[in-house]
Amino acid sequence: MRIALISFHTSPLATLGGKDTGGMNVFVREVARELSRRGIATDVFTRSQSAQSLRIDPRLGPNVRVINVPAGPEAPAPKDSLHQFVPAFTEWICRFTHEESRRRPPYDAIHAHYWLSGLVAEALRACWGVKFAITFHTLAELKNQIAPRDQERESEIRLRSECHLCSVADRITANTSVEKQQLVRFYGAGSSRIRIVPPGVDLSLFHPIEQNYAKSVVGIPPSHRMILFAGRIERLKGIDTLFKAMALLKAKRDDWDWDHLCVVVIGGDPSAAGQRENEEMARLHELRDELGLDQLVIFLGARDQDVLQYYYAAAEMLVMPSHYESFGMVALEAMACGTPVIASDVGGLSVLVQHNKTGLRVKVNDPAELARAIEKLMDDDVHRRRMGHAASCYAEAYAWPKVVEKLLGVYRELAEMGGR
Known part of the structure; x- marks a missing residue:
């Protein structure tokens, strides 16, 4: 198998603890590493935030490439300004994969992380003829329900996009049964297309210490x-x-x-x-x-x-x-x-x-x-x-090998759907 992971707004190589770095970065990074250990070729596409970054960074593993895509300024930018760069990001990836390999499709499945990546994946589905799954990680509707001030509310474009993606994604992965219920209730997602796949933990790193x-x-x-x-x-x-x-x-x-x-x-x-x-x-x-x-x-x-x-x-x-x-x-x-x-x-x-x-x-x-x-x-x-x-x-x-085994089940579903 060959898998494309889309992490548009933040890189799995980014330092954790920043404003827009956290659990999602760990999720993408550890999934890519576990796929690498299984010999599954994986490309992670993320927006380049530095002109000094390697265009293709191999640090995650022998079968993994983090591909830094030039879309907008190659510098950090506010997350709420990034939507405008989705078309350029998508177009660059289509050209890159076309020039790199003439075979079609270049991947067996696409896995998008966060709503911005979901918009990219929808366009890549048309470019490659490959089905996609999306993991939202957080939901705008739920964040807005607890936002104390208007300026802390998520944008209308994010709300509309999440609702749209729930209707067009081939598969949606939810972290828990609670999130599955929220996707169905607030976004009208079809429950038959939702698979529950929680994040994992690296037990070789996180284990009891005296x-x-x-x-x-x-x-x-x-x-x-x-x-x-x-x-x-x-x-x-x-x-x-x-x-x-x-x-x-x-x-x-x-x-x-x-x-x-x-x-x-x-x-x-x-x-x-x-x-x-x-x-x-x-x-x-x-x-x-x-x-x-x-x-x-x-x-x-x-x-x-x-x-x-x-x-x-x-x-x-x-x-x-x-x-x-x-x-x-x-x-x-x-x-x-x-x-x-x-x-x-x-x-x-x-x-x-x-x-x-x-x-x-x-x-x-x-x-x-x-x-x-x-x-x-x-x-x-x-x-x-x-x-x-x-x-x-x-x-x-919640060991990562167990989590990735569940994800591979989703990827196989997407691959079997093919261009249908």
Whole structure:
């Protein structure tokens, strides 16, 4: 088989933790790597963001090429401005594949990631005569339902495009049964064309590590305790709820050793320049100071995924107070490391985090309930460790080889459909 992965707006080689880099980047990268291990030729097409980038980058594996497509300026650009470059992106790929190989079709299946890539895949289906599947990763309708301000709402063109793609895609993959229901309910997607394929986790990287050793790697003294958040710095992640919960606990629990406790925030750029570029980062710094948490909360910025497992393992718990998550890959990674997760009872987190077994689920935007959950785990070492062990066992079902086996089933369906 030959597979084309479309990741229009962000590259699988990008550093994680930036404004538009996260779980989707990991998904595309790890799928490509696993396909490579199986000897399946895979091309990942992404928009070039630097004139210095290799046009064809082979770093993901012997059978994988990341192809940086010149479409618009070869520089980072706001995501909401990228729609205008979809035609140029598509045209370049059609020319590239025509010049590279005269055989038709050049691929057996196309897998698009995010709505912009879906528009590309629809056009490539006409160019190549190859069927496509789409994974949306997040849905505009769900994000708009929780957007506190008009300027944070997703665009009408994204909403219309997602609805359109739900009607024309040959297959749609949903992260969970919850997302499948949302696709049917809000976009009218045909349930017979939806396949449930969750994201996975690299168990060779994310696995239980002795806590004190993990602390030594990340520079935390053995006597210190850490509560961790990791992810993009944006309002829908609910980081402010975590801060407010910690302020409640600080006022209530004077018996805790606050000098040896920290809340670590991984993601984004906490520098002055980063705060100017990211309104939410600036807001969170102000909120931290207003709540008197400047000695408790530490903004570490983005961290490479190759060191994240040590932060997960060093933490007492991972907290994901999101207003919306289609899945929650960070939660899965932490669970694989044997760390219990406290998460909002929303979207994919409602499926992934088993309440009172692998972690705790709490109501969205409820600092008092989140504080009680944190308090429960901090006060009960035995229960917390038991949850962590259960979490690592549960995460084994999400190993990337198992996930890619499900994806290959979807790709075979597309290939058998052919040009019909």
